[in-house]
Amino acid sequence: MKIRLNLLIFFCLVFIMNSSLLSQERVTTFGIQIKPIIPSSLFNTGEQLLDQNNVFFSVKPKLGYSFGMVIRKGLTKTLSLETGINYLKRGYDLSIDDEDLNFNENSNFNLINYEIPVSLLVYVKLSREMYMNVSGGVSMDIYPSDLYTFSPSFQNDVIVSDWIQTSLIANVGWEYRTEESGYFYLGGSYHRPFSPIAKEIVWYNGNGRDERPIFELIGNYVTIDFRYFFHEDPEKKKRKVKKSIKTGKTK
Structure with a gap:
């Protein structure tokens, strides 16, 4: 049921954006991007700690990365619609510190998933070549499998909530x-x-x-985004052809 709701939210947003903007002139560009994932305590993206019977457990996000392709469809001079697909690899450090026995063990694991984002961008022109933009939208996140790691003293099971999930996304940048x-x-x-x-x-x-x-792995993260879009000429407007009612000939 939850997967169906996520899919409904995602595809409804895509349909609404496209159906309401079909009549506008657009420029379509293709790009590539790489996004380092930065560990931070901001926005609930930092370390999680738990003390259980004087044993201290810590799960700490590490540096990760995302890369993929971007398709941008220009709607007006100030609006664009973006989508694409990204590969994500996020690292975590697991630490177990048993103070009573003076025992400590550390392990690390990686969580891999794919994302299909859809966002609407708003541009502000700063100069002839420089633009600033802000954007917002949703992302369909795909988690292909659970994760299991172990050692002689512990085992670690990471069980994904659903193999398809949805997220809110926001962005600010300069171009x-x-x-x-x-x-x-x-x-x-x-x-x-x-x-x-x-x-x-x-x-x-x-x-x-x-x-x-x-x-509970929250999954929030922040990134620094590097993108390059290939040059594309504006799409030519299609000229409407009128037919004469009497003769059926075009004018």
């Missing part, structure tokens, strides 16, 4: 546009899922212990 060499873009993005993306169950069973803390 340098050339007439022949394309567009160069630098910005930042914020990605916020509607619900936790996964449940992490850590079972610490070493040294005679039996502790099983549970973490």
Whole structure:
């Protein structure tokens, strides 16, 4: 039921945007992007801590990255619609610190998923070549599998909530546009899922212990965005052809 709701939200937004803007002139460009994922305590994207019977558990996001392709369809001089597909790899550090036994163990794991974002951009022209934009929209996030790691003293199960989920996305950036060499873009993005993306169950069973803390992986993250769009000429307007009612000939 939840997957169906996510799909309905995503495709309804795409349909509304396209159906309401079909009559506007557009320029379609194709681009590539890479987005380093920056660990931060801002926007609930930082470390999670839990103390259970004097055993301290920590799950800390590490540097990650996203890369993919972008398709931008210009609607007016100030509005564009963007979509594409991205590959994401996010790293986490798991730390278990048992103070009673003076025991510490660290492990790391990577969470991989794919994203199909749809966003509406609004431009502000700063100079002949420089533009600033802000955008917002939704993303369909695809998580292909659960994750399992272990050692002699613990095991770590990461169980994704659904293999298809939806998120809110927001972006701000600056763009340098050339007439022949394309567009160069630098910005930042914020990605916020509607619900936790996964449940992490850590079972610490070493040294005679039996502790099983549970973490909700929120999935929020911030990125620095580097994009390049290839140059494309504006699409030509189609001239309407009128037919004579009497003769059926075109005018």
